[in-house]
Amino acid sequence: MKVSESDVRYVADLANLELTEEERAHLQRDLNSILTYMDSLAELNTDKVAPMAQVSDRYGVDESKQGSQRFSYAAREDIVEGLRKSLPHDEALANAPEADENFFKVPKVIER
Amino acid sequence: MTLQKLTIDSARDAVQQRTTTAMSLAESAYETIQKEDGTINAFVTLCKERTLEQADRIDRMAAEGKPLPRLGGVPVAIKDVMCTRGVRTTAGSKILSNFIPPYDSTAVARLEAAGAVIVGKANCDEFAMGSSNENSAYGPVRNPRDTSRVPGGSSGGSAAAVAAGMVVAALGSDTGGSIRQPASFCGVTGLMPTYGRVSRYGLIAFASSLDHIGPLTNSVKDAALVLRAIAGRDPMDSTSAEVPVPDYVAELEKPVRGLKIGVAKEYFGEGLDEEVRKSVEAAIEKLAKLECEIVPVSLPHTKYAVPTYYVVATAEASSNLARYDGVRYGFRVKQARTLSEMYRRTRDEGFGAEVKRRIMLGTYVLSAGYYDAYYLKAQKVRALLTRDFDEAFKEVDAIVTPTCPTAAFRLGDKVNDPLAMYLADIYTVTADLAGIPGISIPCGETEEKLPIGLQILGKHFDEATILRVAHAYETASGHSS
Numbered sequence: 001m002k003v004s005e006s007d008v009r010y011v012a013d014l015a016n017l018e019l020t021e022e023e024r025a026h027l028q029r030d031l032n033s034i035l036t037y038m039d040s041l042a043e044l045n046t047d048k049v050a051p052m053a054q055v056s057d058r059y060g061v062d063e064s065k066q067g068s069q070r071f072s073y074a075a076r077e078d079i080v081e082g083l084r085k086s087l088p089h090d091e092a093l094a095n096a097p098e099a100d101e102n103f104f105k106v107p108k109v110i111e112r
Numbered sequence: 113m114t115l116q117k118l119t120i121d122s123a124r125d126a127v128q129q130r131t132t133t134a135m136s137l138a139e140s141a142y143e144t145i146q147k148e149d150g151t152i153n154a155f156v157t158l159c160k161e162r163t164l165e166q167a168d169r170i171d172r173m174a175a176e177g178k179p180l181p182r183l184g185g186v187p188v189a190i191k192d193v194m195c196t197r198g199v200r201t202t203a204g205s206k207i208l209s210n211f212i213p214p215y216d217s218t219a220v221a222r223l224e225a226a227g228a229v230i231v232g233k234a235n236c237d238e239f240a241m242g243s244s245n246e247n248s249a250y251g252p253v254r255n256p257r258d259t260s261r262v263p264g265g266s267s268g269g270s271a272a273a274v275a276a277g278m279v280v281a282a283l284g285s286d287t288g289g290s291i292r293q294p295a296s297f298c299g300v301t302g303l304m305p306t307y308g309r310v311s312r313y314g315l316i317a318f319a320s321s322l323d324h325i326g327p328l329t330n331s332v333k334d335a336a337l338v339l340r341a342i343a344g345r346d347p348m349d350s351t352s353a354e355v356p357v358p359d360y361v362a363e364l365e366k367p368v369r370g371l372k373i374g375v376a377k378e379y380f381g382e383g384l385d386e387e388v389r390k391s392v393e394a395a396i397e398k399l400a401k402l403e404c405e406i407v408p409v410s411l412p413h414t415k416y417a418v419p420t421y422y423v424v425a426t427a428e429a430s431s432n433l434a435r436y437d438g439v440r441y442g443f444r445v446k447q448a449r450t451l452s453e454m455y456r457r458t459r460d461e462g463f464g465a466e467v468k469r470r471i472m473l474g475t476y477v478l479s480a481g482y483y484d485a486y487y488l489k490a491q492k493v494r495a496l497l498t499r500d501f502d503e504a505f506k507e508v509d510a511i512v513t514p515t516c517p518t519a520a521f522r523l524g525d526k527v528n529d530p531l532a533m534y535l536a537d538i539y540t541v542t543a544d545l546a547g548i549p550g551i552s553i554p555c556g557e558t559e560e561k562l563p564i565g566l567q568i569l570g571k572h573f574d575e576a577t578i579l580r581v582a583h584a585y586e587t588a589s590g591h592s593s
Contacts, residue, residue, distance in 0.1 A: 008472070015430060015475040016437070017468060018456035026465075027472055033531055034473060038419040041489050044496065051491035052498060054321040055307045055547030058572070059353045074350035083347055091214045095441035104439050109451050 003031045115140055116277030120186050120334045123280055124227070127174055127185035134167035134174075134185035134229055141187040141231045144278045151259055154273040156192050156250045158232040159199040163187075166229045183341055184227030189273040189282040192233040193240050194220050194325065195314040199230075203316045204238040204248040204266075207436050207443045207462030217314020218349065219283060219325045219342045226341035231279055235269030238464045239433065240285055240318040242266045243293060243536045246527055247466045254523070257299055257563060261520040264294030270328045271298040281338055282328045287318050288421050289515075289540025291326045292552035296515035296565025299554045301582070302328045303335040306573050307547035308353035310339075311346030319428035320351075322421075322544045332553060332583040336360035339575060355573050363576035368402055368584040371577070374409035374508035379539055385518045391556035391564040392514045395585060399512070402584055407508050411500040414542060416493050418534055421541040423477050423490035430474030436462065469530060498546040505571045510581050513539050515552040515565030539567060549575045553582045554591045 008028045012019045019027065061070050068075075076082055089102065098105040115123070115137065126132040142158070149155055170185045190196060193203050195213035202208045216224075224230060237247040245253040245268025253268040255261040256276035263272040267284030271294035274282050284291040286304040295302025303326045310325045317323060327338035340360050346352045375396060380389060400406050438444030438458035445461055448454035463471070477486035504511060517538060526533045543550040548569055555566035566585070570578035585591075 003476075007476075011472055011476050011479065014479060015471050016434070016452075016455045016459055017463075017471065018453070018460040019468075020460075023460075023465075023468070027469065030469055030530055031472060031476065034422065034534075035476070035486075037531060038423055038477075038486065038490075041416060041419050041423070041493055042485070044413070044416065044493055046489065046492035046496070049492040049495050051488055052495035053491055054351070055498075055572075058547075059308060059355060073354050076347060087214055094214065095211055097438060097442070097444035106439055107448050107451050107454050 003028055003035065115144070115187060115280050116330070118280050119331055120183055120280060120337045123186045124180055124182070124184045127170060128180050130174055134170040135164070137185055137187050138163050138167045138229050138231060141278055144276065148256070148276050148278065151254055152256055152272050152276055153251050153253050154235055154269040154276065154278060155189070155232045156202055156204070156235050156269070157200045159196070159230060162199060163229055163231050166224065170227055170229065181225065181227035182337060183223065186228050186281060187231045187279045188223060188228045189232055189234040189270055189279045190220055190230055191236050191267050191270045191282065191284045193236060193285050193316045194283060195316070196220055196230065196233065199233065201233060201316070202250065203240070204236045204250060205463065205467070206249040207458070208441070209249070209443060211442050215314060218311040218346045220314065222342045223283065223338070228281070234267070234273055234282055237266035237268065238467050239316065239429070240266040240287055240290055241429070241466050241470055243289065243533055244526065245269065245294070246523060247464055249464060252523055255298055255520050257561070258520065261522050261562070262297065264297035264520065266290040267294050267328065271295055271300055271302065274298070274300045274328050274330060280330070281334055283325060284328050285315060286324045286326055286544065287322045287425060288544055289537045291328060292515050292540050292550055292565070292567060293537070295328055295552040297520040297563065299563030300328055300330060301332055301335050301551065301553050302326065303339060303551045303575070304543065304549060305339060305343065305575055306549045308351050309343050309549070309573065309575065311349040311352045313346055313348035317432040319425040320432060321428060322425055324544070332551070332579055332586050333361060333364060335551065336364055336579050353573070358576055360576060360579055363580055364583045366580055368404055368581055371404045371510065371581065372407050372508040373399055373404045373581070374407050374504055374511040376409050376411045376414070376504070376511055376513060378411050378414035379513035383517050383538070384514060387558045388514050388516070388518060388564050392512070392566055395555040395566045395589070396512055398589055399581070399585060402588055404581070409504045409508060409511065411504060411542070413493065413496045413500050417497055417542045417545060418538055420490045420493045420497065421537070421545060422473065422534055423486050424494060424545070426470045426474030427478050427487050428474070430471045430478065433467070433471055466530070494545050497542055501546045501548055509577050511569045513567045513569065515539060515567040519558045519562035519564055543569055548572055549578055551578050551582050553586055555589065556591070
């Protein structure tokens with residue numbers, strides 16, 4: 001897989017990273033070598049293999065049920081603060097780089 | 113006095129019988145840290161207030177003659193990827209350098225409820241990404257067995273803190289080998305439980321389908337004790353399993369005679385250091401002498417494990433790390449003129465090089481046009497790798513392998529070659545992908561006196577068997593840390 005400089009810019013945009021020119025060059029080299037190594041996966045025939053997104057659906061899943069009912073072990077009652085109390089405002093804002101009593105403050109979202 | 117000679121039981125009994133106090137043990141921990149941590153750098157934050165509160169609570173119980181909880185008074189370290197309420201938690205990153213969590217992770221809360229005294233937050237590779245603890249924004253950790261060498265990663269601080277006698281036990285996390293590999297490099301015991309055995313609530317996520325929390329200790333019994341304290345269903349983590357927690361300690365002494373131990377040829381091929389091979393083969397012979405039946409098995413897709421892991425893990429990481437944007441917590445660049453600039457510059461300045469590399473890789477393999485060839489493909493190979501284990505475990509009860517192809521390498525050896533660093537994970541990533549438990553225990557040393565680790569892998573939720581085999585080997589060989 002050949003990763004171009006414009007590919008690196010595009011992916012950096014998607015990942016919200018403001019890369020320096022030096023970083024872009026290093027990343028282009030690294031991505032190419034690592035992705036080439038990952039190309040070995042193409043050697044395997046996986047036509048008849050179902051993808052495995054996670055391990056946890058092997059345990060607890062109720063095979064006798066349908067749809068989301070199969071995962072009822074992972075669900076809880078739909079009640080307010082059913083599992084624990086919500087964070088109070090001041091605690092939720094305590095780590096904010098910039099905030100007032102109610103909101104996180106950020107630079108302008110809409111540019112005019 | 114370092115805490116190296118103590119086990120969980122001996123520490124707790126001493127506090128219960130009042131031959132020492134929890135306060136005194138905590139003070140020993142701090143003394144050793146004061147003396148050694150300038151070099152080792154195992155800790156990012158010490159939480160003296162919390163330590164003394166807990167030690168005091170335990171000492172008052174002992175003074176009143178009340179029975180102490182199972183880990184009462186035992187000094188422990190927590191890898192800095194687990195949230196601790198009121199105590200700075202950095203994930204080894206600049207982007208969280210001032211983050212104070214408003215809650216405890218479940219594993220931490222359970223450990224404390226069992227009486228453990230949290231001494232501090234252990235250094236680690238940034239966001240748990242690394243195999244050498246050289247990727248931390250708080251400086252590298254050095255291996256107490258040879259300070260010119262790495263302790264392994266990403267739970268390097270946890271392993272080093274235990275190996276250096278700063279604490280009796282530590283919690284680490286393992287996504288591609290990050291508990292077992294540093295345990296191997298530092299000569300301690302490291303247990304990665306089955307996926308879902310221990311709640312991930314409060315664990316700063318790297319790859320959500322691969323992350324595990326587990327103990328690093330000086331003995332197998334101590335690992336069993338910590339696991340019992342932290343394991344079990346947690347409604348706050350929907351992936352935590354509704355599977356009962358056995359009494360792992362009671363299981364330890366059961367005989368291993370007749371157990372079938374698989375030896376997979378794919379783990380003994382090219383790239384395995386000769387000294388490591390000899391040491392592990394000697395360990396397998398010892399198991400044979402204990403009347404285990406040694407059975408050759410094959411895990412044919414093993415060579416695809418590292419590329420599969422790096423596709424899946426980086427993809428999940430790119431998603432999990434999207435939340436670090438400077439808005440609600442952590443580092444934020446100054447003087448950003450727009451929101452977009454704030455996000456982009458915050459993340460570029462706040463994240464280290466390895467983290468950015470993995471975010472870029474993960475974003476790439478998930479992007480339109482590449483998703484099928486990489487991410488979807490890797491998920492299918494993951495199914496094949498898991499099937500390899502399912503088939504093997506029809507024939508055997510456990511599988512033994514080396515934990516790593518080599519002993520600890522020197523600081524700086526692999527920093528310029530990310531791919532070489534990734535290949536160090538070759539024997540550990542398979543268990544993370546399949547979700548099976550694995551333990552690394554010391555089984556010898558190289559000529560340069562560097563520790564070598566033996567890995568024992570087991571069936572899902574069968575920690576009891578791997579602990580039993582590990583304990584039997586440890587007792588027979590005299591190899592504890």
